[in-house]
Amino acid sequence: MFTLFHHPFCPHSRFIRLIAGEYGLDLKLVEERSWERREAFLLLNAAGTTPVMVDDEQPPIPGAAIIAEYVDEAYGAGMGPKRLMPEAIGERVEVRRLMAWFNEKFFEEVSHPLVTERIYKRFMSEENGGGPPSADVMRAAKANVRYHLAYIGWLAQTRNFLAGDRLTYADLAAAAHLSAIDYLGDVPWSEDDAAKAWYARVKSRPSFRPLLSEWLAGVPASRTYVDLDF
Structure with a gap:
């Protein structure tokens, strides 16, 4: 299982969560408020930005683009026609x-x-x-x-x-x-x-x-957000 340091409304974090969902990867989600500049989080990613994915067997993987490339390299070939990066x-x-x-x-x-x-x-x-x-x-x-x-x-x-x-x-x-x-x-x-x-x-x-099921207290979702037939 991977640990993903994210914020629920960080678009880059949402991108990685969608990738994980498509590839069937288990993610343990840890909410990170990057503006707080936590020392422990900065040790994972000196840039202080989300997302960061952590696997006990690998160094921390920071940033949406790097995580996406890592996932494709590690799992893409085994996905066959469901691979999210083309072959050509x-x-x-x-x-x-x-x-x-x-x-x-x-x-x-x-x-x-x-x-x-x-x-x-x-x-x-x-x-x-x-x-x-x-x-x-x-x-x-x-x-x-x-x-x-x-x-x-x-x-x-x-x-x-x-x-x-x-x-x-x-x-x-x-x-x-x-x-x-x-x-x-x-x-x-x-x-x-x-x-x-x-x-x-x-x-x-x-x-x-999972994204559509998340709500923020005090900020209700728009009518179109959860409606699949909007």
């Missing part, structure tokens, strides 16, 4: 490109600011950056989500899944980030039917169920 080099490049798009660009422009302002700040001390959410930051992030949603819709219209014919890391990365802000009701699903239909397919997978 060109197809692998496309999956990695889209992983980076969502784990870096979408995160910076949309999911990180919204989750930070609307969730993390509730639990941060003033010294750690806590306080009222910034309306300007949230307004910019909500504007940015629209062009990302349009891009997802374009990919979904031209391919069976985002990176090609079958489910890959690209779909799970995109869905993980969207799920965090969909909880908050910040995804304008009415603006792109193709993106909405793609997300409904991914959200209906068994690997998604």
